[in-house]
Amino acid sequence: MGLVMEEVLIVDGYNVIGAAARRASEPLGAAALEEARQALVDALADYQAVTGRRVIxxxxxxxxxxxxxxxREHGVIVTYTAHGETADERIERLVGEWLSPQRRVYVATSDAVEQWVVFARGALRLPARELLHxxxxVRRDVAARMETLSPPRTSLGDRMPEEIAERFEKWRRNGDSAS
Structure with missing residues (x-):
């Protein structure tokens, strides 16, 4: 039986949001930025549930x-850096904290310099565009799974004996209360 390695994904949040905005060609305003942060965390929660990777x-x-x-939101560890600390600095420190012989660490960012720095420290690079893909x-997989888990929608008429359905239909058409 082989050794199962834990996998950790560390995401540069604003870098990924920026990559998503560039793909959509939409500038992000302050209100949209809060929505984008929440949408990213929600998507990462689904990703964590499907892949089994711990997500930060x-x-x-x-x-x-x-x-x-x-x-912690929906199981995802969400960190806002301290005053004077950049996301890159925090990510580099997290790589050092999480990396071990029993753990594989990925860093999602499109910042080329940051990719090389974390790679030099032993983490694997995941470009933001690839993470978005x-x-x-995952979103498609979850939707497909939900579709198969959902029971088919049926109406009362589908389960009703035919003679009763005919009586109701007759009442509906004639407006009669008895037949």
């Missing part, structure tokens, strides 16, 4: 005052 998403908050904030595939 890092959002750059180095221009805001305050400490780093880490929460995988997320779309």
């Amino acid at each position: 998403v890092v959002f750059d908050a180095h221009r805001t005052a305050g400490p780093a904030v880490t929460t 995988e997320l779309a595939g």
